[in-house]
Amino acid sequence: MMLNASARKRGVPLIAMWSVLVPLLNLFVHWRIFIFLRDSALHPVVYAILAILWGVGGVYLIYWSLNWVIEQYSNTWRRRIQPFLFIGPAIGLLGWLLLIPTIRTLVMSFQDENSDKFVGLANYVAVFTNRILLTALRNNLLWVVFGATACIVLGLLIAVLADRSSFERLAKVIIFMPMAISMVAAGVIWKFIYYYQPGDDQIGLLNAIVVSFGGEPQAWTTMTQPWNNLFLIAILIWMQTGFAMVILSAALKGVPEEILEAARMDGAGEFRIFFRIIIPFIATTLLSVTTTIIVFTLKIFDVVMVMTGGQYDTEVVATQFYRQFFMFQNNGYGSTLAIVLLIAVIPVIVFNLRQMRRQGEI
Incomplete structure (x- = not known):
């Protein structure tokens, strides 16, 4: 038991490193794919095929890699983190696509027609x-x-x-x-x-x-x-x-x-x-x-x-x-x-x- 505990303690820095590197690596890879598709002059059919492959395969790769990182944690921490893996991206997208524009619209409703001056109610x-x-x-x-x-x-x-x-x-x-x-x-x-x-x-x-x-x-x-x-x-x-x-x-x-x-x-x-x-x-x-x-x-x-x-x-x-x-x-x-x-x-x-x-x- 003591050996397992000490082994876990030695593995904590490694798990923490992977917890940072894997999301960053996902971000880098998908950003490079986006840049490639944006700057390449390909046939529209090829664009469509690559976009489908990237969309389906990319989502699976993100899920698999993040799930692999979570599996390295102890059972207690795994149960705490896994729900965020599944609902976190959805909440992030909702916040980006709904909450932020709503707040921006609310701020603009208190401004003039050119959004330059505060006019209150x-x-x-x-x-x-x-x-x-x-x-x-x-x-x-x-x-x-x-x-x-x-x-x-x-x-x-x-x-x-x-x-x-x-x-x-x-x-x-x-x-x-x-x-x-x-x-x-x-x-x-x-x-x-x-x-x-x-x-x-x-x-x-x-x-x-x-x-x-x-x-x-x-x-x-x-x-x-x-x-x-x-x-x-x-x-x-x-x-x-x-x-x-x-x-x-x-x-x-x-x-x-x-x-x-x-x-x-x-x-x-x-x-x-x-x-x-x-x-x-x-x-x-x-x-x-x-x-x-x-x-x-x-x-x-x-x-x-x-x-x-x-x-x-x-x-x-x-x-x-x-x-x-x-x-x-x-x-x-x-x-x-x-x-x-x-x-x-x-x-x-x-x-x-x-x-x-x-x-x-x-």
């Missing part, structure tokens, strides 16, 4: 007093209240009805199909559906149907508030209902049939079973779907930009952020809008995490 005051920015905030609220709610309610309703139908697979495929389309492509598709031109010759699908029944064609996306926003929100509902349906349908299949049969034998009606048994049973999944769709809705950008470009009082926070930061070069306003959007998303995520933790404890 002036940008935040402007966001909540400027008419255009207030319209953007109000529209985001419309998207969340009507868009997210409709997606969740329709997704749950379709999931329940589809599970009891003999055409379950076909119905789910049709409802889920829009999820395969990008938001930009969906905007282009619905732009043709809502297309309006003066006269009776209408090429827009919706106006063609209205005219065929003797009605007057309408400029659906340029009419007064809030109707034009509601027609844009319909696109979100068309796309995200399938997502809610699939997730909630999987949760519904996990409800024990014995409980449902017992409730029916006790005389409970289908509505009572739905609200007293099914909803509480899938509450965690329902909360996760709700959170996901609300966060997605708060960040909505593509549809509004493609359909109206934010005109006709359809601006949302994301389009105003893009306009202020990239088009008007107003770093202060743009950063403030980004922080406002972040603040709006944080409570939703925190609430979701608390509910999931509570469910885990139960």
Whole structure:
């Protein structure tokens, strides 16, 4: 035992040296590979092959080498260090790609448009007093209240009805199909559906149907508030209902049939079973779907930009952020809008995490 202890003590400097040399060697090797790929004039196919080999092989080499170093430590220290080996790189990347830019954006939100002078809360005051920015905030609220709610309610309703139908697979495929389309492509598709031109010759699908029944064609996306926003929100509902349906349908299949049969034998009606048994049973999944769709809705950008470009009082926070930061070069306003959007998303995520933790404890 004493020999083993003394041998370990003699090996400590060697382990410490390897603990420093191996990460440095990894950094040097991968930096040299990066320089080689950056400066070499290779065929694009060769570039792609080398990048794939470097990405896959490089990650494995980093893991294997660092794990080898950790294996040289005693069991006690190995158990302490190994978790950091697995989660350390992920935390480092999150800090680099998310935390640092967030802090930088927060600092810029307290500066002027050129990020030269500290202006305090002036940008935040402007966001909540400027008419255009207030319209953007109000529209985001419309998207969340009507868009997210409709997606969740329709997704749950379709999931329940589809599970009891003999055409379950076909119905789910049709409802889920829009999820395969990008938001930009969906905007282009619905732009043709809502297309309006003066006269009776209408090429827009919706106006063609209205005219065929003797009605007057309408400029659906340029009419007064809030109707034009509601027609844009319909696109979100068309796309995200399938997502809610699939997730909630999987949760519904996990409800024990014995409980449902017992409730029916006790005389409970289908509505009572739905609200007293099914909803509480899938509450965690329902909360996760709700959170996901609300966060997605708060960040909505593509549809509004493609359909109206934010005109006709359809601006949302994301389009105003893009306009202020990239088009008007107003770093202060743009950063403030980004922080406002972040603040709006944080409570939703925190609430979701608390509910999931509570469910885990139960």
